[in-house]
Amino acid sequence: MKKLQGKAAIITGAQKGIGYAIAECLSSMGADLFLTDINEEGIKKAAHTLSSSFNNRVIGYAQDVSREPDCENAVKAAFDAFGKIDILINNAGITRDNLAIRMKEKDFDDVIAVNLKGPFLMSRAAFKYMSKQRAGRIINISSVVGQSGQAGQANYASSKAGLIGLTKSLAREFAKRNINVNAVAPGFIETDMTSALDEKTKQALLSQIPLERLGKPADVANAVAFLCCEESSYITGQVIAVNGGIYI
Numbered sequence: 001m002k003k004l005q006g007k008a009a010i011i012t013g014a015q016k017g018i019g020y021a022i023a024e025c026l027s028s029m030g031a032d033l034f035l036t037d038i039n040e041e042g043i044k045k046a047a048h049t050l051s052s053s054f055n056n057r058v059i060g061y062a063q064d065v066s067r068e069p070d071c072e073n074a075v076k077a078a079f080d081a082f083g084k085i086d087i088l089i090n091n092a093g094i095t096r097d098n099l100a101i102r103m104k105e106k107d108f109d110d111v112i113a114v115n116l117k118g119p120f121l122m123s124r125a126a127f128k129y130m131s132k133q134r135a136g137r138i139i140n141i142s143s144v145v146g147q148s149g150q151a152g153q154a155n156y157a158s159s160k161a162g163l164i165g166l167t168k169s170l171a172r173e174f175a176k177r178n179i180n181v182n183a184v185a186p187g188f189i190e191t192d193m194t195s196a197l198d199e200k201t202k203q204a205l206l207s208q209i210p211l212e213r214l215g216k217p218a219d220v221a222n223a224v225a226f227l228c229c230e231e232s233s234y235i236t237g238q239v240i241a242v243n244g245g246i247y248i
């Protein structure tokens with residue numbers, strides 16, 4: 001039997017990049033998936049591709065994680081479909097980079113709303129079901145820049161540092177219901193989010209990474225998969241870095 005056979009997982013921001021890689025990985029481990037994204041066409045396509053490649057149930061659902069009703073409705077729809085929610089992966093995220101002095105208030109607010117408020121709203125909605133089951137796993141995708149800070153990313157780094165605080169607080173609150181809450185903090189991973197970097201910036205970055213390569217979405221997915229499995233049941237409130245050693 002596959003390790004996550006019979007488990008039901010919600011993954012936000014799953015139509016591409018790291019979210020899609022997590023969906024692929026959990027599919028290969030047998031989990032049924034409720035995939036969400038703000039891009040409706042993209043998420044339906046991703047769900048279709050995965051359900052035809054693996055023998056699991058995959059549902060694609062459009063939602064904006066920064067809106068409370070969307071989060072309540074998405075989690076309810078997942079429960080209605082699968083009768084349970086075992087795993088929630090808060091992966092959806094955006095950047096609106098600029099130097100702090102030039103950063104627009106809206107760009108600060110939007111990034112915090114998606115990257116930090118979204119995981120709070122989704123976790124709170126999922127807790128209602130997980131607490132009745134007395135079991136659950138919540139995994140928040142933070143970032144190395146939430147640990148180190150980053151020039152040009154005051155909004156993004158604040159949201160990802162805040163997500164670590166949220167992870168630790170929810171881990172303490174939810175532990176009595178046997179719900180583990182952890183974060184994964186990727187370094188620089190090859191996705192659309194980093195493809196915007198120019199060659200000079202990429203080379204400068206590479207020179208700081210002890211493992212001398214950017215990460216792949218699957219590197220992050222493998223760490224997330226471990227946190228979904230029975231073997232990690234005594235781990236909660238932690239931040240697992242997947243960063244090639246750029247921040248140790």
Ligand SMILES: NC(=O)c1ccc[n+]([C@@H]2O[C@H](COP(=O)([O-])OP(=O)(O)OC[C@H]3O[C@@H](n4cnc5c(N)ncnc54)[C@H](O)[C@@H]3O)[C@@H](O)[C@H]2O)c1
Nearest residue numbers: 013017018037038064065091092093143186188189191193
């Ligand atoms: N790529 C990296 O190097 C890197 C490094 C550290 C952390 N991360 C984090 O990993 C996560 C995934 O990043 P990625 O590189 O795959 O990015 P990506 O841009 O490829 O994918 C992000 C997904 O989130 C979706 N999304 C955006 N706003 C949304 C909203 N309001 N509601 C629902 N979905 C929404 C997008 O449509 C997209 O499909 C993000 O949280 C990101 O901050 C990425």
